[in-house]
Amino acid sequence: MAEKLSTASRGKPIRCRAAVCRKPSEPLVIEEIIVAPKMPHEVRIRIIYTSLCHSDLIFWKMKDFPGMFPRILGHEAIGVVESVGEDVNEVSEGDTVIPTFMSDCGECVDCRSTKSNLCSKFPFKVSPFMPRYETSRFTDLNGEVLHHFLYVSSFSEYTVVDISHVTKIDSAIPLTKSAGLLGCGVSTGVGAAWRTANVEPGSTVAIFGLGSIGLAVAEGARLCGATRIIGVDVNQGKFETGKKFGLTDFITQQTVRINQLAR
Known part of the structure; x- marks a missing residue:
């Protein structure tokens, strides 16, 4: 009511x-x-x-x-x-x-x-x-x-x-x-597992806390369909006028290196 x-x-x-x-x-x-x-x-x-x-x-x-x-x-x-x-x-x-x-x-x-x-x-x-x-x-x-x-x-x-x-x-x-x-914690955690990662009953999953290098590794795995990344990008350079290089660029850069090493 x-x-x-x-x-x-x-x-x-x-x-x-x-x-x-x-x-x-x-x-x-x-x-x-x-x-x-x-x-x-x-x-x-x-x-x-x-x-x-x-x-x-x-x-x-x-x-x-x-x-x-x-x-x-x-x-x-x-x-x-x-x-x-x-x-x-x-x-x-x-x-x-x-x-x-x-x-x-x-x-x-x-x-x-x-x-x-x-x-x-x-x-x-x-x-x-x-x-x-x-x-x-x-x-x-x-x-x-x-x-x-x-x-x-x-x-x-x-x-x-x-x-x-x-x-x-x-x-x-x-x-x-x-x-x-429900406004953040539940929707983020449950939504990531249930809706985005599509985790099914019986699946085995692992949850990690990642820094910048860890994010790069996780992004490389994500491209292979193995991970989902949840977080807040707080790289302040991305919000300042004239600065083009941010965390996304860093992750891309590290992912390229990971792929090169894997060859």
Whole structure:
């Protein structure tokens, strides 16, 4: 059954608490912030539970772009829709939802395909703003802009998320702490094994933690159909203007060397 929320805040800014990261690697500070009303194609969500993912820690430590501060981190969560913007038909106020950092517009050829989960209308990037408007919905009490994280920013009592980053779930599902993991940990781990790697009952699998060299080796094996690689490419050179060489180039380079050695 959908949760009933007060309609008093609908269309108005909300003052609430959030864990704000002011500088890289510094402790998060619980502050009162202002969450602006949603724009068209957006929903404002009351976060019920959120968890800490290792990706949050990676970006918390970043001193250069795509690390941006002040910022509200967090992307594994479950919540309830407080209000919806214009042109939102997929969810209603009171619906239970999982915010997701990967978009699904439901319209483009990739979203409609069973062979892809990478939306071509809203391609993934580590942006500090909302995907359609390149603006933030967060400010502190002094009016300073607070940056978004992975289009979710769940370390806040309320957040605004684009509808392409929201998945409605059965409201009968209990709002438990572990439910928030569906947005990243579960979908990434289970999805990689079940959907991407197509692991079948009785299969033998191994899971490794890989550094850059390990990734190169794994990429060589992947080309032979033996592995699937899951991870965040945090090579900062790939995000800086004028720098063409990044981790993908490095992996390709190492894969060539591996193939040469194998001959």
